[in-house]
Amino acid sequence: MYSDLNRPPLNADALRAALVTRDAGDPRAFYASLDVVEETGSTNADLLARSVDSALDRAVLIAEYQDHGRGRHSRSFVAPPRSSISVSVLLRMPGLPLRSMGWFPLMTGIAVVDALRSVAEVDAELKWPNDVLIGGKKVAGILAEVAATAPAPAVVIGVGLNVTITEAELPVPTATSLQIAGAATTDRDTLARALLRSLATQFAAWQEDGWQVDGLAAAYRARCGTLGQRVRVELPGDEELVGIAADVDLQGRIVVKPDGGAPAVAVSAGDVTHLRAHAGPA
Structure with missing residues (x-):
């Protein structure tokens, strides 16, 4: 039984039912597996370790608490249990030019912004390259790490989204959370579904476009608050x-x-x- 009634655990079964493919004809789901763990060091590190299995693809790992969460430049961050969404996704991309792998964190930023604008109804925007801001303060960070370059490129994408972190719990004054920002919802199941569906939509569109970056770049520019600053x-x-x-x-x-x-x-x-x-x- 969890002790903080304001921070209930994620419903792993419901997330799998909504997001994981059950048969080849299932048009709603994109992911092959989804696991929720109570605690780990880093969801990115865990999926990178598992990526040696070349059959593992479209795998999602969510942790209720990370004690060694990592951001860009190996910066660490820790949030109270069940106050955030800490999720990593392993994706393999046959045919993707290696020179385009740097677009993955930017693509993920587009997906996070779209999910937050749609479901949380907040004015989220991107700070180059892949921080997500609300009102000039960071609500989410993204870390993409290369898992393989052959036979097909593979990447692990991690997202850390502050959901119910309070002012007193903020790690730095330049951070915020959806709760502080007055989001329409702070239900983490709803937010996780929206985020992962948005990522799947962006990935599928990019793949269908033959991994061209022109459309991706235009979408990124439209959501980037850094431009003009x-x-x-x-x-x-x-x-x-x-x-x-x-x-x-x-x-x-x-x-x-x-x-x-x-x-x-x-x-x-x-x-x-x-x-x-x-x-x-x-």
């Missing part, structure tokens, strides 16, 4: 770039027009801070 980008090697975020190119890079009129720079890796027009970080 004055930003500071912390680059590898302790370098810094300040200017206007002008575009996201077909390689998924953020294109910044530096202050002072220097030529635009396409950045593939770096930490972005949105800046106020005349002051420091927002």
Whole structure:
């Protein structure tokens, strides 16, 4: 029996019934398996370890609590049990060009934003490359890790979504949760279904488009709150770039027009801070 009545456990059976294919003719479901565990170190690490089984595909793993959750650049994060959705998905992509694998976290960002706008009814947007913001504060993070490059590319995509975390429980003042943001629902079963269905929709559309990135890039730009902002980008090697975020190119890079009129720079890796027009970080 769980002790916090405001944070009930996920209903694994109901999630499987809604999301997992039961037969080849089932048009509603996309995933081959879905497991919910009470506690683990990292759902991404668990699926990466299982990915050595080349038959494992479209597998979902959700944890009620992670004690070694990981974000970009190996940053750690921990949330109270059942206060978030911590989910990872293993996907294999026969025919995907290896150069396009960098689009997976951005594609996932599109899926998360669409799910939150539709079901939670919040004004979610993307901060390049793959943070999800509400009102300028981070509500979800995404980590995509390569599981294999041959015989077919495979990736494990992890999403951490803050659902009922309170102000007092926030790890940093720049974070938020759906509850704090006044979302229409904080039911984690509803949110998990919406998120995973949105991811399946984006993946299937990309696959049907022959893994072309033009449409994906357009969809990303339409949801990216970084574009048009004055930003500071912390680059590898302790370098810094300040200017206007002008575009996201077909390689998924953020294109910044530096202050002072220097030529635009396409950045593939770096930490972005949105800046106020005349002051420091927002």
